[in-house]
Amino acid sequence: MNKFDPVISVIVPTYQHARYIGECLNSILAQDLDQPWELIIGEDGSTDGTREICVGIANENPNRVRLILNEAESRIYIDGKPTGRRNVIELYRQARGRYVAVCEGDDRWDSTDKLRKQLELMESDPSISGCYHDTRVIDECGKLLRNFRDELPTTFSTNSIVALRAGFHTSSFMFRNNRQFEIVPDWYYTVWSFDMLVFNRILQDGLFRKIEGLWSSYRIHSGGITSSIHFKGPGIHFHRIILWLRSIENYEGYSQEIVYSKIVDHFGVIVSLVGRLDGVKWLLKVIWERPWRLFVKPVLFLRMIKRLILV
Numbered sequence: 001m002n003k004f005d006p007v008i009s010v011i012v013p014t015y016q017h018a019r020y021i022g023e024c025l026n027s028i029l030a031q032d033l034d035q036p037w038e039l040i041i042g043e044d045g046s047t048d049g050t051r052e053i054c055v056g057i058a059n060e061n062p063n064r065v066r067l068i069l070n071e072a073e074s075r076i077y078i079d080g081k082p083t084g085r086r087n088v089i090e091l092y093r094q095a096r097g098r099y100v101a102v103c104e105g106d107d108r109w110d111s112t113d114k115l116r117k118q119l120e121l122m123e124s125d126p127s128i129s130g131c132y133h134d135t136r137v138i139d140e141c142g143k144l145l146r147n148f149r150d151e152l153p154t155t156f157s158t159n160s161i162v163a164l165r166a167g168f169h170t171s172s173f174m175f176r177n178n179r180q181f182e183i184v185p186d187w188y189y190t191v192w193s194f195d196m197l198v199f200n201r202i203l204q205d206g207l208f209r210k211i212e213g214l215w216s217s218y219r220i221h222s223g224g225i226t227s228s229i230h231f232k233g234p235g236i237h238f239h240r241i242i243l244w245l246r247s248i249e250n251y252e253g254y255s256q257e258i259v260y261s262k263i264v265d266h267f268g269v270i271v272s273l274v275g276r277l278d279g280v281k282w283l284l285k286v287i288w289e290r291p292w293r294l295f296v297k298p299v300l301f302l303r304m305i306k307r308l309i310l311v
Contacts, residue, residue, distance in 0.1 A: 008037040008115055009095035009177065013088045014105025016223055018049035019140070025057050027109040029064065033116045039065045040094050041105075042087040045072030050105070068094065076189050079235060085189055092181035092198075101174045103216070106223075109171065110136070111215040118174040121211050129206035130175035130199075132156075132168040133213040140221035148218055156208040158253035161199055162244065162262050170195050171216035175202045187246055192239035200247045234273050237266040238282055245290045260300050268307045279308050 010028055014021050028039055039061070043054045051069065058067040068090065076085040092100065099122055103109060111117075114133075121131050135148040148169045153160060161167050180201050191197065199208075241263050248254045267286075271279035283304060 006038040006097040007035040008099045009097035010039045010101045011091040013042045015044040017105035020106040031115045032112045042068045042091045044070045044087045100177045102170045106219045107171045114215040128209045130208040132172045135169040136217040138217045154210045158203045169218045234270040237270045
């Protein structure tokens with residue numbers, strides 16, 4: 001790829017997306033934008049033909065596309081399950097643009113003006129660190145199911161994003177590239193919900209603001225990560241607890257009361273799923289992970305015990 005200074009870097013992590021990756025990449029390449037921009041694809045060792053499709057599209061667009069080819073052996077495992085964590089973090093590191101936009105390989109963009117309009121907003125308001133818009137939810141055949149959320153707030157701060165399990169979809173996100181992921185702590189490789197972790201980190205640089213538009217589609221299908229058993233059981237709630245504990249320890253701007261209430265809510269869901277006896281085991285697992293927060297600041301520990309008893 002010829003060297004130039006892109007204004008926007010679009011990153012696309014992909015794995016086993018052969019059925020969808022062509023549509024995804026073509027929807028991005030169709031963007032109508034006069035400013036220079038780049039598309040960076042991180043192909044994570046697929047065996048279903050995804051890699052071959054990515055190579056073909058990269059060869060057809062040598063001045064636009066950068067392709068990073070990973071091997072399956074390099075994947076990070078969390079709770080014994082393979083993830084694309086290393087791939088995604090490397091994509092953030094590779095981004096050269098002043099702004100970064102995201103679209104996973106099984107999703108798509110639905111407006112050729114998306115990048116231009118989000119860029120205009122980001123350039124007009126230097127106080128914000130990111131922007132987002134409404135997103136459709138589609139099935140594996142592209143059939144419309146619903147909107148990702150019925151009504152998105154006009155802004156997100158550190159505290160308001162805590163309150164929602166999923167505020168907005170990553171396919172709608174553009175943020176100011178301050179090299180936030182050049183160096184990351186080890187715990188970034190140990191928790192699920194990496195999208196939420198990314199939002200938390202970037203919110204340290206300013207608010208997120210909504211731009212009106214329904215410009216992307218999030219695809220639900222049997223091979224998607226959110227369709228996995230892990231994301232329907234207690235594990236996802238445990239990882240959200242650890243994520244919020246880590247965030248309040250490492251980042252600024254959080255209300256302890258709001259974060260603690262959310263943690264207790266997640267723990268309540270765990271207990272409702274597994275019962276009191278196994279709920280004790282999950283509480284011990286949280287204590288093992290973050291003993292300082294629970295014992296030096298015992299108010300959270302006591303509230304979790306209360307929830308365990310009352311559920």
